[in-house]
Amino acid sequence: MSSIRRTLLAALLGAICLAMAVGAWATYRAARHEADALFDYHLRQLALSVRDQTFLGSAEFLANDENLDYVIRVWDFTGLTLYSSKPHQALPEITQLGYSLADSREGEWRVFATQYQGMTIAVAQPMRVRDRLAADAAWSTLKPFLIVLPVLGALIWGLVGFGLRPLARLAASVQKRTPESLAPVPEVGLPEELRPLVASLNDLLARLDTAFAAQRDFVADAAHELRTPLTALQLQAQLVERAGDEAARAAALDALRQGLGRAAHTVQQLLTLARQEPGAVTAPLLPVELAAVGRAGVVEHAPLAEAKGVDLGLAQADPDLFVRGDADALRILLANLIRNALRHTPSGGRIDVSCLRLDAAVVLRVDDSGPGIPASERERVFDRFYQCPVDAVTGDETGSGLGLAIVRAIAQRHGGEIVLDVAPLGGLRAQLTLPLASSLQSDSH
Template identity: 40%
Template sequence: MKWVNPLKPASLHGRLRWLVIVVLAAVLLPLGVLSFKRTAREVGELSDGRLAQSARTLQVLIAQADLEALQRRDPDRVLVPIEAGLIGSPPRQRYTYESEVGFQVFEPGGRLALATANLAGMPPPQAGDADFQDVWLGTYRWRVFTLRDAASRVVIRTGERYDSRDEIMHAVWLEHSLPLLVGLPLLALLVGWAIRRGLRPLEALTRALSSREPGSHEPVLLRDAPLELQPVLAALNEQLTRLEDALERERRFSADVAHELRTPLASAMINLENAMASADPAEVDLALGSAQHVIGELARRVEQLLALARLEAGAASGQRMRVDLTAVATGVLEELAPVIAESGVELSVARLEPQLLVHGYEAALAALLRNLLENALRHVPAGGQVQLSIERGEHAALIDVIDDGPGIPAERRASVFARFRRESGSRGDGYGLGLSIVQRAAQLHGAAIELLDSPYGSGLRVHVAIPLPH
């Protein structure tokens, strides 16, 4: 059978309840034991003091009453009777401790002169006996105190049966243990109620999360949330926002892929079917060439979609680091060298800072530069020019890509960052995804991006300012 630790229950409520009960028991039980021992010691000292006081009272009374006169009235022994019928009486009858206390008085010669009936048979004290001692008489144990009168040489002994003390100790034990025996279960119930009430904000949070609509961007709110729960709510809302954004990116990416790949695939399939159906070699070559061109465009479009998906993920798994923007630009220029040569466009570098460090993601910065140059090359007709400039500003790294193409009217510049937005006059894809990638990369770096008029008189100037690290 597997043992289950009650301190590790499945519910937080049960765990807190048991922990509180165990802590209270660990504190209250030792305190109760210590208090009981201290009270027992004080009761014993008080009872011993009462015996000593009784002996000294007898000493005064005997001195005043004249012990010899008492002896003349009863030459053998003066016995103080004890009402024996009281011993063992039913509990509901009047009870007295008379049978449980007594005294003895010994004359100078050691002869018993005066005693209560219940202590008459106790042997006289010896010379070396202590003031307080325990003496057995029959089946009872007595606590006795011996007082020796130096003037009269009379010895007075008072005694108390331990029955009386035991009854007092039982009462003390009940007084100390009953609150614990009754209080701990009651305390457990009250603690359970208090914990349930204290955990109501968690129950409210559970209900809020259960009733939350899938895809909702509304934050989870709790009225009068405790201070300890507010950081949890803030972190939870942040995580939910990130999750919803990630899901939204996935949904958008799936829609983008379906939208962008459907037409090229259909075009490639048609061209291939035409090539297979035609017997004319010229038509076959033309159809295969068209299919090859479409598949090439398709590959490029897939690459752009993947780049956009990576950027929209916000480089969540990567750490921002210092990146040499000049080195990134040099790599992009080398990568695009075949495209530049094929386009027939003159690409010049007006300024390239020797070393320009920014804080960010190398892949995102490369995608930003690559798409800016590709978009400019596609828009500029053969024989046109594109100029790249990268320099250090006062607080930012400044990137300028300038062309002398047809440009974009000022009223439409804000809308070209939308996905799949294409301007007329572009070659190939135009502004389908390129500027969306540029905008997302700029957002990841807290950069500002502007579309301005080209200094060539026609065309476009794209200006990007990336904050420099402090």
């Protein structure tokens, strides 16, 4: 499990160590540059001081002194060595006057050579001496920081913990929340960095509270709506028991069957609506040809329309109109719109179903010649269990009040929009607009 404190500690200590390493390297380079300038000056001064010496034409060798870091040699114009210090050290051949770098079997050397009265004077120093002095200078600079590094780590650990205390308090406050206590988290006194998180969290809590409230209202409304048909079923069952003759018993049984049908329809509508709720287990959205959904809906409800004397047909079905959706859910949506139109369209009326392309969208329409819905009621009819007054034209009893709520839930799940308006036939137009998915046509064949 990752830890913000450990991550910050590692990151900060790593950054400090990297900065120290860069600083040590810069110190080393600066010390090396200064050492080069100083030792080059010493080389030149030493060479110039040797020219004042008197050499008798034969080599004079100093005693082997390991503490002497310089090698000095003097040649005459014939190449005869007049003077040499540390003869066991192999001074490289002199190829140029002035300062130069030369290699030998003992490593790299810094050499200064000059000529004076026919003599060549060369002074050399091994470069390892300069490297060692520069490294010692860099280490002297870095060593105090390495000593205080553990103290610095402990200080960072404590300061990071202190800085994370508001986050710990926020976690404790959220942990105390229950489904019954979804009050927003206070933002007073919080650091600026935590406010976007708390704002998002409060938005989530508000949406959860709304969802729970809607769920409670749904359960209460469902219980209320089911109580009436169940009570009616009990009364109808009693009427069956009390029937005095076969005719009365048959009438009571017919009423009982109708009541059972209405109750079963209400329960089925409740289940359908529950399956369309956000977060419910639903089928994946796949390419669906909308015209096929329209034809299937018309064929399915044709017997009921014929029994009522209503002309139900597919007025327009543009080919190759594909949407990404759940085919079963779209069929349920169309079935609810057609049943709603059949319920309110009088005998001799007409219902047209259309599937067409409109700009960059796909439209599914159901137009009827019924009484329609007043403009003031068109938004309210999408509420659960809301029912318009029974119209005087058809005299049909109202439904469960869930059909259009199911339609809106399915439309929202598909990223579409359902709108109610006046139909050209004089009744109600229910229009569903969905995004076009023409690029999916090849995938569906």
